[in-house]
Amino acid sequence: MARMGKCYNGPMRTELSSLVVFSSVFLMAACGDESITRARVPKEETPAAAAHGPGDGHDHEDHTGHDHAAQAPGLRWTMPSGWKETPGTGMRLATFTPPGGLKTEGTVVSLPGDSGGELANANRWRGQIGLPPTDEAGMAASRTKLTTKAGPVSVYDFTSEGASKTRLIAAVVKTGETTWFFKLMGDAAATESARPGFMTIIKGLQP
Amino acid sequence: MRRNDPLSRIVDGLSSLKLTLVCLALLMVLVVACTLAQVNLGIHLAVDRYIRSFLVWYVPEGTSLRVPVFPGGGLAGGLLLLNLILAQFRRLELSWRKAGLWVVHIGLALLFVGEFATAVLQVESNMAIEEGQTKSVSEDYRRMEVVVTDATDKEFDEEFAIPDALLKSRAEIADPALPFKLVVRAYHENAELSMGGAPSGATMGVGAGMSVTPRHPVTADGEQNTAVALVEPVLKDGKSLGVYLLSNGLGAPQGFIHEGRSWKLALRLRQYRHPFSLTLKDFKHDRYPGTNIPKNFSSLVRLKDPAAGDDRDVLIYMNSPLRHGGLTFYQASFGKDDTLSVLQVVRNPAWTLPYVSCVLVALGLLWHFGLMLKKSLGARNS
Numbered sequence: 001m002a003r004m005g006k007c008y009n010g011p012m013r014t015e016l017s018s019l020v021v022f023s024s025v026f027l028m029a030a031c032g033d034e035s036i037t038r039a040r041v042p043k044e045e046t047p048a049a050a051a052h053g054p055g056d057g058h059d060h061e062d063h064t065g066h067d068h069a070a071q072a073p074g075l076r077w078t079m080p081s082g083w084k085e086t087p088g089t090g091m092r093l094a095t096f097t098p099p100g101g102l103k104t105e106g107t108v109v110s111l112p113g114d115s116g117g118e119l120a121n122a123n124r125w126r127g128q129i130g131l132p133p134t135d136e137a138g139m140a141a142s143r144t145k146l147t148t149k150a151g152p153v154s155v156y157d158f159t160s161e162g163a164s165k166t167r168l169i170a171a172v173v174k175t176g177e178t179t180w181f182f183k184l185m186g187d188a189a190a191t192e193s194a195r196p197g198f199m200t201i202i203k204g205l206q207p
Numbered sequence: 208m209r210r211n212d213p214l215s216r217i218v219d220g221l222s223s224l225k226l227t228l229v230c231l232a233l234l235m236v237l238v239v240a241c242t243l244a245q246v247n248l249g250i251h252l253a254v255d256r257y258i259r260s261f262l263v264w265y266v267p268e269g270t271s272l273r274v275p276v277f278p279g280g281g282l283a284g285g286l287l288l289l290n291l292i293l294a295q296f297r298r299l300e301l302s303w304r305k306a307g308l309w310v311v312h313i314g315l316a317l318l319f320v321g322e323f324a325t326a327v328l329q330v331e332s333n334m335a336i337e338e339g340q341t342k343s344v345s346e347d348y349r350r351m352e353v354v355v356t357d358a359t360d361k362e363f364d365e366e367f368a369i370p371d372a373l374l375k376s377r378a379e380i381a382d383p384a385l386p387f388k389l390v391v392r393a394y395h396e397n398a399e400l401s402m403g404g405a406p407s408g409a410t411m412g413v414g415a416g417m418s419v420t421p422r423h424p425v426t427a428d429g430e431q432n433t434a435v436a437l438v439e440p441v442l443k444d445g446k447s448l449g450v451y452l453l454s455n456g457l458g459a460p461q462g463f464i465h466e467g468r469s470w471k472l473a474l475r476l477r478q479y480r481h482p483f484s485l486t487l488k489d490f491k492h493d494r495y496p497g498t499n500i501p502k503n504f505s506s507l508v509r510l511k512d513p514a515a516g517d518d519r520d521v522l523i524y525m526n527s528p529l530r531h532g533g534l535t536f537y538q539a540s541f542g543k544d545d546t547l548s549v550l551q552v553v554r555n556p557a558w559t560l561p562y563v564s565c566v567l568v569a570l571g572l573l574w575h576f577g578l579m580l581k582k583s584l585g586a587r588n589s
Binding site: 092103109111124164 | 359361362363364365366367368369370372373380382384402411412413415416449457461462463464465467469480
């Protein structure tokens with residue numbers, strides 16, 4: 001520390017106020033970070049591939065966090081020609097992209113148990129495309145059943161109302177204590193075009 | 208003549224050498240305590256609690272009681288800065304003879320200002336890139352955001368990102384460009400999700416059949432919180448579109464269609480978009496021959512910044528970061544059998560201050576000791 005010298009009675013008040021100004025600027029800068037931000041993002045950058053585990057730089061593990069195998073444990077499927085599969089994150093195990101840049105997307109989610117039951121799930125999907133809840137009879141009318149090597153599969157098909165229609169096709173299969181949800185959702189026309197490929201995936205499910 | 212009024216006595220105390228020594232001792236204790244605390248708290252939480260705080264608090268387990276037990280780095284450092292400035296003006300004469308000490312003091316003060324600025328202004332995130340992948344987004348593993356996306360357009364998504372600080376502090380969040388407001392029913396910094404059990408309160412989306420058990424936020428450096436937000440989009444006429452459970456632990460897309468527009472809701476790690484991109488061309492993990500001991504980690508990236516007219520290869524390796532656009536990219540981690548590189552991305556507008564400070568202190572000491580040497584040699588010769 002410097003040796004102390006002769007007394008100098010400087011402008012102390014000015015120094016104190018400078019500190020206050022400094023602090024205020026820093027605090028304002030800190031607060032400015034906490035607001036809603038808006039961004040226009042190209043579609044291809046959107047996938048949930050964003051979630052990564054902490055990269056602390058110390059261990060040698062895979063730091064992508066949830067790196068699911070393309071074929072998740074418990075169920076296997078095969079991509080039709082031209083379809084692209086990308087690993088998902090969290091509960092989403094994979095994302096299927098149909099060929100031709102169609103405005104629709106397939107997803108795979110697996111959840112423990114029956115996930116609230118068939119009717120609750122059907123109404124959840126209906127809600128996603130703006131349809132009102134239905135009852136058991138309405139649900140049965142939207143359902144077809146298939147048999148695959150992985151077991152029986154229920155397929156639901158809903159289309160929204162209005163000028164710009166959205167279609168949602170969901171296939172549900174149970175393996176042991178796990179329920180698997182395969183969903184194709186997007187623009188109604190695009191989903192119709194992608195439907196055969198999606199159904200090929202569903203029909204080819206294997207344990 | 209020295210004045211003896213209360214204000215002068217306070218200023219005398221604040222500019223005293225005793226206070227300097229006390230503050231330095233406090234800072235040394237804090238550095239040791241913070242280093243030890245990192246074992247249980249992880250580096251970020253330990254630094255926040257001990258160094259970047261005005262008081263160190265003791266919180267007895269299972270209570271909401273908070274007892275201040277020690278001055279924090281902010282208080283000790285702030286006092287030391289004030290002490291330094293007051294001592295400089297009160298005790299140092301303004302002369303060429305003391306110019307070296309003036310420069311040293313200014314350098315030290317700048318060091319403290321730099322640390323305060325870093326504590327407030329620095330933003331850290333990470334960019335994980337696989338070989339061949341191009342990215343212009345980095346993520347903060349310790350902070351979250353709820354993102355409301357208008358996914359109607361074929362080419363673009365319009366994203367509205369709401370930082371976790373707003374979710375914690377506000378009951379309703381609105382934006383003029385959104386046709387609905389978000390009512391925040393609950394926000395948990397960390398929670399466990401499970402099927403069945405007590406209903407979470409969600410009525411729509413994948414969370415409708417789930418239960419939420421709040422947990423203490425994780426503290427270890429390698430762990431990550433599973434944040435949960437229960438949000439309810441409410442239209443301007445007051446009609447509710449249901450309550451959604453959002454979490455970074457859920458990958459399933461959730462959303463609804465309103466007036467022909469497709470909206471998605473998600474909770475994710477906080478993202479920062481940059482006006483340039485990095486493509487990982489090659490990641491190298493060199494080992495010493497015949498051993499598994501790491502020798503070097505390096506990432507060869509292609510930097511493309513159309514606005515700045517930049518398009519070049521950059522090699523990032525330990526202690527040789529890439530600085531571009533006000534950001535610094537450090538080699539931080541890797542994975543996926545050495546095909547994935549994790550870069551730490553730091554925005555710190557005050558990063559130059561410590562360097563300027565060191566140069567000032569060095570120059571000041573050189574000047575001062577040079578003068579002393581000259582004086583000593585002069586005295587010997589005479």
